[in-house]
Amino acid sequence: MREVVLLVRHHGEPESDISAAYPEVTLRSRSSLTGRAASRKRIIELSGPPEEITGFIEEFSAADPVHKVEPLSPLDRDRVFAALTFDATQWDSIAERLSELGVLYRSGTVIKRGWERWTLYLDADDDLAAVVDHLEEGGNETELRRDVELSDIHAPDQLDLTSLARELTARQTEVLTTAVEMGYYESNRDTSIEDVGEAVGVSRTTAWEHLNRAERKVMAEIHEFLEARQ
Incomplete structure (x- = not known):
């Protein structure tokens, strides 16, 4: 059996399209579906700058298939949980497309910059090309990020x-x-954010904003890497 990681640009679906419009926001599915x-x-989790998360939720709530996006935690944080209610008859689900092919997949996808990350588990007789063709129906795009035999995985992946x-x-x-x-990151540092700003020719506030956003992105990538290993 092989572990395959595909990125899917799901054109026409609100999660993917709005994610592309808010590249600093990462969406993670955090629960199974309820309702028949x-x-x-x-339940979904949104992480990123608070103002970007707020904009994401406003646009997401206005999308046709979405009935309601109810925040479950304060919107002034860089990590927000929300309850998403939507019309499944208007939702082109990648999970359903995979289920139609009898493909095993890891639940709880991650969406960033418009791309959905899906981890699949394919038997020897599963045709990856057929899976890709099925996912690309309707104008979607895919990008292969990983294809490895489970028996060959001996050590943790590298970041x-x-x-x-x-x-x-x-x-x-x-x-x-x-x-x-x-x-600046040394335990006994004598470098301030003002010093960093002066070195690159920007104000203290601007330096802090750039550094804060860079740190958030680095930590988000590390979190995703660690989560994928679990």
Whole structure:
């Protein structure tokens, strides 16, 4: 049996499309579905800058298949839980597409920058190309990120630093690199955020904002990496 990781750009579906419009927000499915009729409900987690999460929820709530997005934790935090209720008859579910093919998959997908991350488990007679073709129906895009035999997995995966670097803007990279080089993260540091800002030619507030967003992205990627190993 093989473990396959696919990224799916699910065009036309609110989760994917709104995620693309709010690239700093990460959406994670945190529960199974309830309901047997058209109306279904599940818990989602949104992480990112509070103002971006608020905008995401407002647009998500206005999408046609969505009945309601009810925040379950304060919106002024960078991690918000919400109850999502939607019309399943108007929802093109990747999970259902996989189930139609009899493919095993890990529950609880992650969506970031418009791309849904799905981990599949394929038997020897499962045709990956057929799975991809089925997922790409309707104009969706897929990107293969991993394809390995389960028997060949002996050690923990390595963190994809190339992917991590792509998450950071040029200014965030500059500020974070400067902070590290100046010893900002040392336990006995004598470097302040003002020093970092002066070194890159921006104000203290601007330096803090760039560094804070860079740190959030780095920690989010590490969290996703650790979660995938569980």
